[in-house]
Amino acid sequence: MNVMDINGYKAVISYDPDINLFRGEFIELNGGADFYAADVDTLRQEGETSLQVFLDLCREKGLEPRRSFSGKFNVRISPELHARLALEAMSVGKSLNAVVADKLAA
Template sequence: MNMMHYKGYEAVVNFDEDAETFHGEVVNLRDVITFQGNSVDELKTALEESVEDYLTFCRERGEEPERPYSGQFVVRAEPRLHRELVSAARRAGVSLNKLVTSVLERAVTE
């Protein structure tokens, strides 16, 4: 998994081998910002344009755009738990980060 940054927004980038396209998603927001490109330059431009579109959209609606935290913190787990989490994420077709984030989200909303 590769990361990109723009104006404090952090994005995860994956490569779709079949489509030969990079897909990205800003991960440190509740709102959804996605982008794609066929090269690194296209991907960088697409991220910048998507974030700018989001900021413009918020401005036009008179809403304050969500400002990201760094979105990173270290969690230490026993190797067995780490392995089980990775397996569960793969079975669910999501990244380890998305799996852990969804579990943490449920824990704070219950």
């Protein structure tokens, strides 16, 4: 994954061969803001413009521009993996959540 930092906000960068342009999409915003360009320098400039328009709009509407994360999400796994992780958690005296969080952070 290619990520560009623009004024403290992260954007995922991809290339679209159908239109022969790079595409950036901010991933930490509470709404959509994307941008396109044929080269990296122009892509950064377009990203700065797109971000500023988004931030101005949020300011006008009194909205928080950054997406908030609760720290909770559901993961579907097989019963066998669930049992294995639960056993591991019990054997080290941790909660299942703590064991999974440790593994994800590694």
